[in-house]
Amino acid sequence: MKATKKYQLSKLERDERRLGFLLLAPAALLLAAVVVYPIAELLTNSLYSFRLTRPGYRFIGLENFTFALFEDDRFLHSVLNTAILIGVTVPGALVVGLGLALLANQPFTVKWPVRLGLLLPWALPLVFAGLIFRWFFDYRQGFVNWLIELAGLTPPQWLSDPRLAFVALCVAIVWKSSSFMALILLAGLQTIPKSLYEAAEVDGASRFQQFVEITLPMLKPAIVVALIFRTITAIQTFDIPYAMTNGGPGTATETMAMYIHKTTIDFLDLGYGSALATLMFLISIAATSIYLRHTRRDTGRG
Amino acid sequence: MSKHRAPFAAAALALPLAFAALPADAxxxxxxxxxxxxxxxxxxxxxxxxxxxxxxxxxxxxxxxxxxxxxxxxxxxxxxxxxxxxxxxxxxxxxxxxxxxxxxxxxxxxxxxxxxxxxxxxxxxxxxxxxxxxxxxxxxxxxxxDAQFLYFRTDLLEKYKLQPPKTWEELASAAQTILKGENNPNLRGFSTAGAPIEGTVCTFLVPMWGAGGQFLNAQGKPDVGTAAGKKALQLWTDLKASGVTPANLAEIVTDRIRVDFQSGNLLFAMQWGYAWNRFQNDADSVVKGKTNVVPLPGFAGNQPATCIGxxxxxxxxxxxxxxxxxxxxxxxxxxxxxxxxxxxxxxxxxxxxxxxxxxxxxxxxxxxxxxxxxxxGRSRPVSPDYPEVSEIIRTNINAFLAGTRNADQAIADMNTRLARVYR
The missing domain is CATH 3.40.190.10 (Periplasmic binding protein-like II)
Structure with a gap:
């Protein structure tokens, strides 16, 4: 109290401060309505037994969480599945995306065909991509098995073999997400000054050395940003597996988001579903903070 | 709607309301x-x-x-x-x-x-x-x-002088005879739903009931690990091994069966009543007038069953x-x-x-x-938590048909998870 009394705001300053709060209020209220309220509701529900098919709304503490973490094999399995998809598709999309970005960065005289090719997969809704790839990998009518039969081999059942289903899912997800990666990386590539390459050429550096010594380090901030976005969306992977395998065979390709969807929308178990969603939320926050710590240290050094 | 928003809402509604009020019949x-x-x-x-x-x-x-x-x-x-x-x-x-x-x-x-x-x-x-x-x-x-029936191709059965099957055993041998005789790589013997969808629940329950099994035991708790439950799974193993069912049975959804049958690529189908009309009337149906329906087969010595829908x-x-x-x-x-x-x-x-x-x-x-x-016909289990009951059965049957879970694993997982729902 004493500290604040020492410095009295003038009337003008107080008016300005009030105006400032007033101007911030709509944004703050909107954020509270669409972000803070749902999260608070989610956290509350996760502590209750709340199932629409049974009467009652009963406080049960952390029971939903202990069940998920220690008893529910299916949830742990869905976390593992999501981790596999992240582990394969995030680096996969980075490599393919980097290749596409380097291609699009070439001094073509006509730039639009490459850029359009980059944008199309990104513009396509996820479910469509899933449906297209489901047809692609269909056992009897699929394009992939048609090629395999042409080559005289026995066509496999892509979507009802757990390992092959993962391969098919990863191909679809990498195809769909690498263009987004490429867009971010392309923006990064275009900020690298040409003079650096000219200087390197004068010093006799090869194209590969230029790539390793100039392009990659200069591109690092863009790569980190792209990885953050891709990892967060990968944690929430839903649409493509939903359309392609619906989690099958059995629950072999079910992701966290799909299990949460099933628990809340199909089983109407809002309490347990909220607990699962809270766990997914915590995983997302953890992944983001790891990346952010990495970038902060990086900019501090630079 | 809260009070302070009423004026906006009123303004937004005024125009359409003015038009709506014009016709005489309010x-x-x-x-x-x-x-x-x-x-x-x-x-x-x-x-x-x-x-x-x-x-x-x-x-x-x-x-x-x-x-x-x-x-x-x-x-x-x-x-x-x-x-x-x-x-x-x-x-x-x-x-x-x-x-x-x-x-x-x-x-x-x-x-x-x-x-x-x-x-x-x-x-x-x-x-x-x-x-x-x-x-x-x-x-x-x-x-x-609705109920599930056995649809069959009358022309093919007549060609080989076979009667519509009354048991699963008869179905398997009739299908093998015809598949062998026709030697058509696109023709499949028998199909039912196998994808993780609602229809797949009946793919399990129908032969289980048909072998004399019940979903609930005498204590009113679910138990699918009975002799009948195992017999039902064995049926699908045998039909798959003998090449009667399509290799990708685990990918088959209800309407896919109709499409396959309608395009002449299926001999027998376990399908709902709605398909009859499509087979007879759809422009692309090649089985018009070559289709008939009988009750689903059972096991020798037991009463056949069907799911009502x-x-x-x-x-x-x-x-x-x-x-x-x-x-x-x-x-x-x-x-x-x-x-x-x-x-x-x-x-x-x-x-x-x-x-x-x-x-x-x-x-x-x-x-x-x-x-x-x-x-x-029999009713599927009645429960306010039916969606979860159904999901437990269908994902396990789907995994079983895909070959990623054997019969014992599927039955054990179903019983554990069903017990949790019926707790």
Missing amino acids: QQTNLRIFVGGQQRPDVMRKILDLYESRTPGVRVAVEVGGATSDQQQQYLNTVLTSRDAAIDVMLIDVIRPAQFAAAGWAEPLDSYLGSERDAVMARYLPAYREANIVNGKVIALPYFA GWQIAVSAFSKNKAAAVNLLKFLSSPEVSKMQAILASHLPVFAEVYQDPEVLKVNPWFQFARNVVVT
């Missing part, structure tokens, strides 16, 4: 009915046109959504959990009334039916009367019945026009509409007398025995 009631793509929305439209012509002042819009029972239910789950009044009347699968009653989504019809209640309900086939009464309350009224009509508890909606319901669940559906869509009637109607029999000669199948 009494116009607008209803909205939700129908799935598989329940012939085109036929529903014809029925509603008739209703509108007889009931001045009522307009009914059809909203179509969801290619499978599960997708329809997902949509309704979202609409009804948010207490949305947009939908007044909806078709619900025969397995859902218990869930709708528990969640309070369907308006109980007892008070609307009043003293007629028992007389109205007595008209229906017993299975459908019982399916729609939950804890003594009428939750919905039957729209059409069918669709019910319920009034949303959040509708703003409940009285008008109930009137529509009474019409849609009448013998007259049942007959229209039978003729236009080969939907199985929920009234015994409609099965004997000469006009109906002319279009659907197989209705003569279909009634007996429907009457002896």
